[in-house]
Amino acid sequence: MDIEQANEQLERLRLEASGEAGKGKVASYIPELAKEDPHQLGISVCLSDGTILSAGEAQKPFTLQSISKIFSLIVALCQNGQQHVFERVGKEPTGDPFNSIIKLETIKPHKPLNPMINAGAIAVAGMIQGKSVQERLDCILDLLRRITGNPHIGVNEAVYCSEKKTAARNRALAWFLKDSGVLAGDVEETLDLYFRHCAIEVTAEEVARLGMALAADGVDVRTGDRVFPAEVARICKTFMVTCGMYNASGEFAIDVGIPAKSGVAGGIMATVPQRMGIGVFGPALDEKGNSVAGVKLLALLAKDWELGIF
């Protein structure tokens, strides 16, 4: 692949996709996110040899939001093992919005259907071990810092505070989980950890590196180090296909066909097995919570570069 040519292609597709931004809106329920310019669009691709391709706002920091659910799951699986984790959270897509509470009541036993919906991710946060919220958060931060090579990755305090203040629905989910016995330990502490890991700040380029580590089955391609087991990578990629794009995951799988996880700050992390990790940032969201221009850009890229896994 000719790097210069590839960068040009990326920029061309980015321009084509950026027109979609007008169809979406920045997330408004977290006031701090509502301040973003909806017309931004950046993409970064990390190849299997660590080469980075970029176009647009690839260096603009944004918060991981739901993308962080993949990394809290990795930590929880490494710390507790599959059996422990999947006794408390399921493996099934839901067909419901990411913040829905209905199935927590209707499905017996009362456990969240998967770790990508908010209820499931809160349950996962509850399984991350450590003596304090900070120590538990550090498990996630360490993983992200190691893969990206950026020791300064941390929490955006303004977004974290904004999120914490407006998190009534997530509190409802957490207390329901507590009532169901899914959540052990202190509810407020687990929520605090959840809000913090959602507010971890990264760039599209860093997200591309994270996606590449998943594509490489848990190996950091910069160093060749294994950072998490291949089995855990496989589980995450599967969840990215079945539940990664909220209740538009099925559509994205058909229309784009790459394992991906989105966040309401406008980020998307995509993973093309063995070949590449992709980070996208486009804060205008569709009604299901996915970056409109980001989804379009991945669709164009998947078609041009034949990235679909199906």
Added chain:
Amino acid sequence: MDIEQANEQLERLRLEASGEAGKGKVASYIPELAKEDPHQLGISVCLSDGTILSAGEAQKPFTLQSISKIFSLIVALCQNGQQHVFERVGKEPTGDPFNSIIKLETIKPHKPLNPMINAGAIAVAGMIQGKSVQERLDCILDLLRRITGNPHIGVNEAVYCSEKKTAARNRALAWFLKDSGVLAGDVEETLDLYFRHCAIEVTAEEVARLGMALAADGVDVRTGDRVFPAEVARICKTFMVTCGMYNASGEFAIDVGIPAKSGVAGGIMATVPQRMGIGVFGPALDEKGNSVAGVKLLALLAKDWELGIF
């Protein structure tokens, strides 16, 4: 009505009904309630001239639990008016268990269907005004003390603490209401008020007096004083018919036919318009949360004394 004869009748019916207790179980989700002897059964009837008839454990203190929802509603209506209250809580029965959260998400606008389910009663608690939780609680206590003539009515601290500790589901409901904009003010304070008014301790005799005040359209028959408006009494009696016995209200209306409100401590307050108030205490509950022997006793009494309103 010959008082002595009536007391004998009450005792006879009480004995007949008490056999039902074996079919139920004391509430277990509030540990303090689980300690009650399930075989207790007491009844008290307050006639329109203030005469009290009693049989069995009519002087045994128990906590109001959901019966208190009627009195928090009276206070909220008196303080805020119907319009304000019913913009935040509906008037419809639900067909769902009292602690269900599903309809909070499925029904638009997201307001609780009625003030007798937990979500609705928490919303009502949020409307009770005062500078502190204690001041807000006092509004309810003052009303109860005035009608019963017992200035010592207060909160059972052990039950309150037990309830507060195990109230994860109610917290989930409250935070959902907060998210929906139904609940203004501090969530924890409103929950605290809710737990406290549920833990107010009374006897069956006192409950009979409370029921008589409703039967007399808001007049305290001991003193002849009006304690709340007739319109408010009418609203409460209607809710007692359509939603007073959890999701067995329809069945109770057909099988017994008296406006009534039950609580999970085993109490039932029934109101025969103009004629009498009835307090029952029988802590063994059926699966919907109503006193099994209490329901049976009211059914027998309604038939013998022709108390049904339909």
Added chain:
Amino acid sequence: MDIEQANEQLERLRLEASGEAGKGKVASYIPELAKEDPHQLGISVCLSDGTILSAGEAQKPFTLQSISKIFSLIVALCQNGQQHVFERVGKEPTGDPFNSIIKLETIKPHKPLNPMINAGAIAVAGMIQGKSVQERLDCILDLLRRITGNPHIGVNEAVYCSEKKTAARNRALAWFLKDSGVLAGDVEETLDLYFRHCAIEVTAEEVARLGMALAADGVDVRTGDRVFPAEVARICKTFMVTCGMYNASGEFAIDVGIPAKSGVAGGIMATVPQRMGIGVFGPALDEKGNSVAGVKLLALLAKDWELGIF
């Protein structure tokens, strides 16, 4: 009560209420009903001595629609007894729209929550005995003819055909009931009976007479004959309070307070125990399916004449 004066009062209230009609719409899902003039409003009151008061379109024929559910229930109860009937249909209000199918799946056992929603009424139709649909229908017609004294009461064929053609949702409900074992016998025959009894044509005056028979606990006040047991009348009146006005029953109970059953052709049958039956016809419906002007008129009348039972 001075008859002339009462008629004048009725006319005055009718005029006041008729302004509400503009806020509603005639039922459109049954094409034949969509042809009605939405501004019509008629009322008839049948007193306990058989005297009839009327104002407006009291002689205009309209179809019973859901009002007929009361009479199919009467027939089913008389033919099968309470135990048989209530093993197949519940006694609880639902909080859901009248044609909802959700609770048939979510509630175990899978039986309709009450006989006033469509699913419940179809289950009731399935219990009406006879060698043919016509014979089963005649059981209902005979009852209506006897009480009204009109031997010509019958089915409006145009409405019946219109209803049968557009009844996909009701077919879905019926087949779900078949699957759940609630509906024995031939599904299409039971649906046919259901569509036919919904399309029975009456006038507001006749509905008033039907309501009076319920008010008189099953006695036809014209002849003094008992036409159905008092126990059955009591059950019907209770259902009219808890579930008679679709998922606005709770609101109607509070705002008006009279047992009543509405139909989507714009009719309402109300019953003031011992005192009177009321028939209303006003085809413009609110979004829950109740006559807007009819509800208003009953609210005005209940207030003026103090008809509320609570």
Added chain:
Amino acid sequence: MDIEQANEQLERLRLEASGEAGKGKVASYIPELAKEDPHQLGISVCLSDGTILSAGEAQKPFTLQSISKIFSLIVALCQNGQQHVFERVGKEPTGDPFNSIIKLETIKPHKPLNPMINAGAIAVAGMIQGKSVQERLDCILDLLRRITGNPHIGVNEAVYCSEKKTAARNRALAWFLKDSGVLAGDVEETLDLYFRHCAIEVTAEEVARLGMALAADGVDVRTGDRVFPAEVARICKTFMVTCGMYNASGEFAIDVGIPAKSGVAGGIMATVPQRMGIGVFGPALDEKGNSVAGVKLLALLAKDWELGIF
């Protein structure tokens, strides 16, 4: 791959998996299926050069049941195009049982979430064009006969009749779809087509050939002929991952990781892109409707032969 060795491996894994059969039950809701011996287990693998490997009951005829939903979808997509089809049926997994009706009412617009649940497949059947049910069925049969090279593939009449007689729930779904406008045309005819294509009889070997055609992106590897477009194959494989194994699809994707579609007669068709098609037959089902021994056998095979796509 050494064929003889591979056959031996298959037989060894088959024996290991067959012990699982005792944990399941044959489908009982279709009486004809209930007659099967639950201990059968057969597997056939079709390689990309057309070579067939087999073990156990690979020649035993069984009915496709839900596996046929893939082929009715292929026909519907070829006849109508993606836009037409996906306006009437969605692309999202549901988290609900295959015969659930709830989301048809709760999700707006009222269209089935995907073509793999019963409601979605009935909607798809409604889109298959032809002058008669037979002609519409022939579109599916022709496709199956062409790929398998077996011109005698047809409907098992006993199963079809059994299915038709006991299909109340599917009728409920179909009539709900009719009511929602999703289903055009005659409901009974579309149901008839649906029951017939579910009752098409095949062997595990034939299913393996069908799976290989999907693996080869729509090319029949026996003849080299393209039998359906690559784009359609891609869509089907994606649905097989997200919704192919009922509401255990997410779990299967994680635990096995091969696109697969199961049927309640105990069949599973799996597709390893480019490499192979797999047909399994094991009639003992788990509670979600998947062959217990079949799932186990695929899990063992996927691990041994490294077939997972994630």
